[in-house]
Amino acid sequence: xxxxxxxxxTIWSLDDGQAVGIVDQTLLPYRFEKLVLSDWRAxxxxxxxMKVRGAPLIGIAAVWAMTLAIRDDATDEAxxxxxxxxxxxxxxxxxxxxGVDQIVKRVMPFKPRERFIAAVKLxxxxxxxxxxxxxxxxxxxxKVIAEIYAKKRAPVNILTHCNAGWLxxxxxxxxxxxxxxxxxxxxPVHVWVDETRPRNQGLxxxxxxxxxxxxxTVIVDxxxxxxxxxxxxxxxxxxxxxxxxxxxxxxxxxTYLKALAAKDMxxxxxxxxxxxxxxxxxxxxxxxxEIENRDGNELRYVRGLDKSGRVTxxxxxxxxxxxxxxxxxxxxxxxxxxxxxxxGVCAPEFLTRLFPEGARRGMR
Ligand code: MRU
Numbered sequence: 431x432x433x434x435x436x437x438x439x440t441i442w443s444l445d446d447g448q449a450v451g452i453v454d455q456t457l458l459p460y461r462f463e464k465l466v467l468s469d470w471r472a473x474x475x476x477x478x479x480m481k482v483r484g485a486p487l488i489g490i491a492a493v494w495a496m497t498l499a500i501r502d503d504a505t506d507e508a509x510x511x512x513x514x515x516x517x518x519x520x521x522x523x524x525x526x527x528x529g530v531d532q533i534v535k536r537v538m539p540f541k542p543r544e545r546f547i548a549a550v551k552l553x554x555x556x557x558x559x560x561x562x563x564x565x566x567x568x569x570x571x572x573k574v575i576a577e578i579y580a581k582k583r584a585p586v587n588i589l590t591h592c593n594a595g596w597l598x599x600x601x602x603x604x605x606x607x608x609x610x611x612x613x614x615x616x617x618p619v620h621v622w623v624d625e626t627r628p629r630n631q632g633l634x635x636x637x638x639x640x641x642x643x644x645x646x647t648v649i650v651d652x653x654x655x656x657x658x659x660x661x662x663x664x665x666x667x668x669x670x671x672x673x674x675x676x677x678x679x680x681x682x683x684x685t686y687l688k689a690l691a692a693k694d695m696x697x698x699x700x701x702x703x704x705x706x707x708x709x710x711x712x713x714x715x716x717x718x719x720e721i722e723n724r725d726g727n728e729l730r731y732v733r734g735l736d737k738s739g740r741v742t743x744x745x746x747x748x749x750x751x752x753x754x755x756x757x758x759x760x761x762x763x764x765x766x767x768x769x770x771x772x773x774g775v776c777a778p779e780f781l782t783r784l785f786p787e788g789a790r791r792g793m794r
Contacts, residue, residue: 431596433462433641439601440487441494441557447550448501450494454481455597459637460734460741470499470512477519477526480629484598485671485707486560489525492516493556496533497549504542509534521720522680522758524672528706532556557600563704564602566772571608571667571702574768574775576617578664578698585618585645587664589654592624592682593631594669594702595638604702605667606638608770613644621646622657626682628728628755651684655691666692670703675789677763677778678715683756689765699761702770708781710788715760726753 431438442451449468456479457463465481467473473495476482482491499512513534517527533549540548578586588609592598595606602610612619621639623646626632632648639646649657657663666688672680679685679701692699712718730753731743747753763778773784782789 431601431638431641439561440597441482441490441600443494443550443554443557447497447546447553450491450498452476452482452491453597455483455634456481456733457741458597459633468498470495470502470516473498474516474519477516483631484593485523485525485669486564486599486604486704487597488520488523489529489706490553490557490560490600492519492526492529493533493553496530497546497553500533500537500549501546504545506538509538509545520722522671522722523707524709525704525706529556560600560704560706561602563706563772564596564599564604564607567604567702567704567770568602568607568611570772570775571605571700571770572611572615572617574665574698574700574770575608575612575619576615579612579617582664585620586612587620587622587662589622589657589663589666589688590624590635591632591651591654591666591668591685591688592626593634593638595635597634597638598669603638604669604704604770605700606635608667608702609639609644610642613642619644622654622663623648624651624654624684624688625649626684627651630733631682654688658691658695658697661695663692663695663697666697666699668701670701670707671758672715672719673701673703673708673769673781674712674715674718674763675708675710675782676713677766677769677781678713678719679761679763679766679769679778680715680719680721680758681761683759686759686761686765689761693765698767699765700768700770700775701761701766704772705785705788708785708788710785710791715762719758719760721759722757724755724757726755728755729753
């Protein structure tokens with residue numbers, strides 16, 4: 431995607447894989463800044479603090495973190511130790527484990543002194559594959575939007591939650607990739623953007639849509655049900671952090687409530703995600719997916735610009751008040767109309783038909 435007219439990705443390699451560049455998402459939408467990280471621990475910290483975020487991007491960031499760790503120590507023991515540390519950084523997004531394991535599995539057969547070069551090559555391939563998968567998701571998703579437009583013959587109103595745009599991937603995004611491609615094809619769209627407390631990823635979504643000229647409106651998280659009751663939403667389209675083999679979907683906290691309202695109002699509810707977000711080892715999402723609990727300070731403080739234009743955090747909840755901050759929830763498959771993947775769109779129960787190899791192995 432373009433930032434100020436310049437094609438930009440969210441992560442890129444530098445110096446033959448000795449470092450990576452990232453966009454610091456904690457400063458957006460207020461300031462656009464890039465960081466150069468040359469140590470795996472710095473990249474792990476960027477994942478924890480959400481300088482990089484969004485399941486597919488976390489997966490690729492972990493691929494590069496693992497690669498930098500192998501540069502520093504390519505012994506079996508070090509690789510297994512770093513693997514465990516990285517996976518613990520953010521437990522819900524399965525792409526993180528997927529990314530780390532891609533490197534570990536495919537680099538281990540090499541002799542230790544050959545492992546870094548092999549890891550860099552693989553990391554470059556996985557980074558590029560992420561872009562292609564997202565573009566394919568967008569192409570399939572745009573067909574769903576086109577079908578709604580063909581019936582409605584008026585702008586398609588799409589409600590999205592959190593940020594499943596290019597910032598959450600290497601490029602294009604997942605849910606927003608479909609919106610971008612539909613928009614490019616001339617289908618009139620309008621996006622209802624959930625603010626997405628407490629981290630307000632909706633503001634990232636609005637920033638992206640603004641840059642691409644896609645009509646959109648930011649709403650508070652609780653407005654979706656009301657808008658659906660008044661027929662102001664034609665489809666809900668979100669990303670995913672982990673999808674089970676039967677199609678239960680973990681995504682940003684609040685997604686489940688949108689799915690319930692959508693079911694009540696017969697609004698189609700679609701999830702867009704690459705196959706790296708499918709965890710073939712589990713079925714029942716509510717009982718099997720670990721939900722990341724994040725620091726309560728994310729609720730206590732709100733980030734914005736002060737009157738002098740400085741990025742600043744304001745305390746809005748007393749330190750004496752208890753807070754709880756589960757970052758994700760699980761939407762059961764029965765509330766999901768379709769899952770949009772790089773191989774096409776299917777009802778949740780047919781995921782295993784689209785990816786027979788994943789289902790067979792019971793692995794990601
Ligand atoms: O906590 P975040 O910002 O990493 O959560 C992101 C989401 O929940 C996204 O909807 C999900 O990762 C899909 S991104 C393509």
